[in-house]
Amino acid sequence: MRRTLVPLIENPPESPALGSVVHTLHGQTMGTSWSVKLVAEVTRRLPPLRLAIQTQLDTIVAQMSTWEPSSNLSIYNQSAAGSWHALPDEFFTVLEYALKVARASDGAYDPTAGALVNAWGFGPSQRYDESDFIPPTAQALDAARAQCGWQRIQIDSATKHVQQPGNAYIDFSAIAKGFGVDQIARELLRLGIDSFLVEVGGELRGTGVKPDGQPWWVALEHPLPDALTSAASNTAIGIETIAALYDWSAATSGDYRRYFENDATRYSHTIDPRSGEPIRHGLASVTVLHADCMAADAWSTALNVMGAEQGLAYANEHDIAALFINRSKDGFEEHLSASLLALLQ
Known part of the structure; x- marks a missing residue:
């Protein structure tokens, strides 16, 4: 049919x-x-x-790749708390829309959930398909949760800058393709x-x-x-x-x-x-x-x-x-x- x-x-x-x-x-x-x-x-x-x-x-x-250490996103994810970053047009477009969906969905979609993605083995390292992978402990999950929260991300639309609030790990795997x-x-x-x-x-x-x-x-x-x-x-x-x-x-x-x-x-x-x-x-x-x-x-x-x-x-x-x-x-x-x-x- x-x-x-x-x-x-x-x-x-x-x-x-x-x-x-x-x-x-x-x-x-x-x-x-x-x-x-x-x-x-x-x-x-x-x-x-x-x-x-x-x-x-x-x-x-x-x-925007978390797999490339030199990408703009990887540099942002590793930056110091309080630092501001000028973003290329494409990066800013995706981030701005990702935050819009996060807000509209009340966090069902959240681009800052990268630490959780990594903890569960779906990030660029310590992956679920590696022989030594084990699911995260309760303590590891608590630590990953503390890094998340789209509300923590501040952007300046006029200058296309974004602030790193501290340990935020953005992941665009659900929007970049x-x-x-x-x-x-x-x-x-x-x-x-x-x-x-x-x-x-x-x-x-x-x-x-x-x-x-x-x-x-x-x-x-x-x-x-x-x-x-x-x-x-x-x-x-x-x-x-x-x-x-x-x-x-x-x-x-x-x-x-x-x-x-x-x-x-x-x-x-x-x-x-x-x-x-x-x-x-x-x-x-x-x-x-x-x-x-x-x-x-x-x-x-x-x-x-x-x-x-x-x-x-x-x-x-x-x-x-x-x-x-x-x-x-x-x-x-x-x-x-x-x-x-x-x-x-």
């Missing part, structure tokens, strides 16, 4: 010029892969386009490419239409893709959801992407900043559709932390198009927000 989602658009995009074909570019970034499908008439443009894309992504890594998708889209449009599908680590954004006039159709992520081939009543199994990305983005936050098990307990990489522990409420994934991939990325994380009941209520109250997939004793159950239901065709 298949359902389709089509965002409402006032002016449908025109089909590309006659003779245009779809080309694919790809590469590596942020510990994952990126790919771009784009419509162009000539192949000689592809090498400079690929360089432009990789340059945008390399800039994000140089500014979405921002990267947006940056690629902006760069392609600047270079005269107006029909493309961008993907970075599973986060997506489409613009324009393909040579045949069709939109960029994408299948929304499912926690168990193989299950889509079987039928089951009253569950999400057997239902595939595809979306037409007419100048829209899709981002997914799921507890199945990275996790570890210890003493028969499953620990998701999605950390609830409010409790300091991995989420355990049974919500397998949340996919958000939004015009901006950075927003979809951050909000999919926030809603995933909230859980199915609170997250769905929040999405309905704030007009967020979201698909929730919850684990149940019978398999998976889906919940669609009102804004997402409005896109069904």
